Amino acid sequence: MSFSKIKLIGILLIIGLLAYLPSLKNSFLWDDEQFIYNNSYVKNFELKKIFTENTIAGAGETSSYYRPLTTLSFAIDHQIWGLNPIGFHLTNTLLHVLTGIILFTLLIYLGISKNASFWISAIFLAHPIQTEAVVYANSRGDSIYAFWSILGLLTFSLLCQKKYPKFQIYNLSLKLKRVHLTTLTIIFYLLSILSKEIGIALLGLFFLTFLSFNLLKIKKMWSKNKIQIFTLGLLTLTAFSYLIFRNKILNISTSLKVYDPTSPYGSSIFVRLHTFTKSLWDYFQFIFWPYKLHMERNLEIINQPVSIWLIVTLVLIVFVAIIGFFEFKKQKTIFTLYGFLWFLVMLVPVSGIIPVNGLIYEHWLYMPIIGFMIFMFGVLKTLFKNRLKNILKYFLPIILAIYIILTIKQNSIWSNPIKFYNYTLAFSQTARMNNNLAMAYAQAGENQKAVENYKKAIEISDYYPQIYHNLGNTYLDMGEIDLAEQSFKTAILMNNSFFPAYGPLINILLSQEKYDQALPLIKNLINNSEFNFTTNLVYLNILYKTENTKEAEELATELKSLYTSDQRALNQIEKVIKKD
Numbered sequence: 001m002s003f004s005k006i007k008l009i010g011i012l013l014i015i016g017l018l019a020y021l022p023s024l025k026n027s028f029l030w031d032d033e034q035f036i037y038n039n040s041y042v043k044n045f046e047l048k049k050i051f052t053e054n055t056i057a058g059a060g061e062t063s064s065y066y067r068p069l070t071t072l073s074f075a076i077d078h079q080i081w082g083l084n085p086i087g088f089h090l091t092n093t094l095l096h097v098l099t100g101i102i103l104f105t106l107l108i109y110l111g112i113s114k115n116a117s118f119w120i121s122a123i124f125l126a127h128p129i130q131t132e133a134v135v136y137a138n139s140r141g142d143s144i145y146a147f148w149s150i151l152g153l154l155t156f157s158l159l160c161q162k163k164y165p166k167f168q169i170y171n172l173s174l175k176l177k178r179v180h181l182t183t184l185t186i187i188f189y190l191l192s193i194l195s196k197e198i199g200i201a202l203l204g205l206f207f208l209t210f211l212s213f214n215l216l217k218i219k220k221m222w223s224k225n226k227i228q229i230f231t232l233g234l235l236t237l238t239a240f241s242y243l244i245f246r247n248k249i250l251n252i253s254t255s256l257k258v259y260d261p262t263s264p265y266g267s268s269i270f271v272r273l274h275t276f277t278k279s280l281w282d283y284f285q286f287i288f289w290p291y292k293l294h295m296e297r298n299l300e301i302i303n304q305p306v307s308i309w310l311i312v313t314l315v316l317i318v319f320v321a322i323i324g325f326f327e328f329k330k331q332k333t334i335f336t337l338y339g340f341l342w343f344l345v346m347l348v349p350v351s352g353i354i355p356v357n358g359l360i361y362e363h364w365l366y367m368p369i370i371g372f373m374i375f376m377f378g379v380l381k382t383l384f385k386n387r388l389k390n391i392l393k394y395f396l397p398i399i400l401a402i403y404i405i406l407t408i409k410q411n412s413i414w415s416n417p418i419k420f421y422n423y424t425l426a427f428s429q430t431a432r433m434n435n436n437l438a439m440a441y442a443q444a445g446e447n448q449k450a451v452e453n454y455k456k457a458i459e460i461s462d463y464y465p466q467i468y469h470n471l472g473n474t475y476l477d478m479g480e481i482d483l484a485e486q487s488f489k490t491a492i493l494m495n496n497s498f499f500p501a502y503g504p505l506i507n508i509l510l511s512q513e514k515y516d517q518a519l520p521l522i523k524n525l526i527n528n529s530e531f532n533f534t535t536n537l538v539y540l541n542i543l544y545k546t547e548n549t550k551e552a553e554e555l556a557t558e559l560k561s562l563y564t565s566d567q568r569a570l571n572q573i574e575k576v577i578k579k580d
């Protein structure tokens with residue numbers, strides 16, 4: 001039975017919704033705190049700060065993330081839904097489904113048959129590996145950057161094929177011209193990068209797509225494709241402009257110092273790329289056998305000249321080259337090479353060339369899996385050309401049904417923080433995961449379980465001040481003031497710039513009238529944070545209590561000059577002065 005494109009799009013819509021609508025009831029978890037519900041830029045719709053500061057600056061933290069469009073989408077969701085998770089999950093699901101539908105259109109324009117394009121898009125939508133990139137709110141960065149990326153590749157493919165779509169809306173008609181397609185391609189590329197940094201790798205796919213359309217006319221490539229080459233030049237300029245803007249103007253680094261620069265992995269690009277060959281085979285396993293998927297994976301660092309992973313990767317490259325050669329020779333297509341290179345290109349940002357905040361994550365496959373499926377289509381078409389329809393007809397529906405069931409099951413694991421962290425800890429005992437589970441217990445009011453898991457996290461890695469800070473907050477809730485004080489002090493000793501611990505520790509010291517201990521803390525806090533009236537009022541009080549009268553009078557005068565028209569603020573200042 002043959003279906004029209006419209007009917008196939010309708011089926012894709014049903015597949016995507018069937019797989020992910022159950023996730024709408026899921027809670028916030030993982031790092032949704034920093035990115036969404038404790039991010040003041042999201043809650044207050046601070047547009048300028050969203051586009052000029054790192055992504056979690058609104059939560060008072062520093063990072064190498066710069067994803068203003070993703071943050072903006074969270075801010076829009078917050079305007080509509082408040083902090084109801086269902087709205088955020090609905091947006092994620094719709095973005096994922098729309099990306100799959102646009103992918104279907106792109107694949108057809110790339111020359112893949114309608115049926116094969118449908119199955120690739122259906123597997124993209126339903127594969128359990130996508131769960132990590134769809135079902136928790138902050139994972140939106142993957143689907144939104146992929147959405148713009150696929151649109152950019154679509155407009156560029158139309159430009160390369162000199163196909164100019166015409167749109168008719170009532171009596172209004174619009175035909176896209178070359179300049180429109182060029183402009184749209186650049187805009188979509190920029191939107192992709194601003195949604196998630198990994199989108200910058202899309203530049204490689206633009207060049208790859210251009211070559212794929214011109215491989216049979218290589219001699220005329222330059223003379224017949226001036227506008228396409230000009231577009232590639234503008235895309236390259238866009239990429240470099242973005243890097244200069246974020247690194248030099250916004251001063252947001254492209255990488256975090258998460259690895260010791262003197263360690264083999266931190267100091268050697270060969271070790272990092274060698275380790276990446278191991279992760280490649282883990283990714284293949286995730287795709288072919290998506291069972292027991294989970295966050296927070298460990299990966300062996302390969303610090304030796306040769307390994308089995310390097311050897312089998314080189315063998316795979318030779319195999320791909322041979323199949324690609326036969327495909328091009330017999331069928332004049334390059335889907336095998338195109339898909340495999342797509343897969344690799346979109347993994348380049350997380351390959352270790354530049355160290356990032358992890359070695360392997362399932363959601364890093366969100367875009368690369370498309371290339372892998374194109375690669376598999378090319379291999380199957382080359383090796384089993386006459387039987388390909390039967391493979392699609394009988395085998396893939398069963399696989400798709402299994403994927404949908406596994407995805408729905410995987411969605412439930414992400415339903416609430418306690419269930420998610422306990423599940424993940426069964427695979428990997430890490431400090432971060434125990435800390436997150438402890439926070440979930442604390443939020444649920446199970447403080448004793450929270451303390452137990454904070455202590456487990458410290459046993460695993462006594463390195464993170466955040467854990468001591470969180471432990472201190474839980475001790476406060478339990479009324480264990482002395483233990484809370486010690487925890488906050490330990491957090492600050494570990495990192496003098498960990499300012500979230502300053503506030504609660506200062507409050508404890510003030511309640512105990514330990515003003516001399518509170519003074520250096522409040523000074524450091526004020527010198528290293530934005531101006532805050534309440535904090536300065538506390539500082540004023542401490543100055544008087546420690547008999548630093550001259551400094552107190554100077555600060556009081558300064559505060560009064562700043563708030564001359566704010567009678568409430570002036571009254572608060574006078575209250576502190578009179579009290580002392």
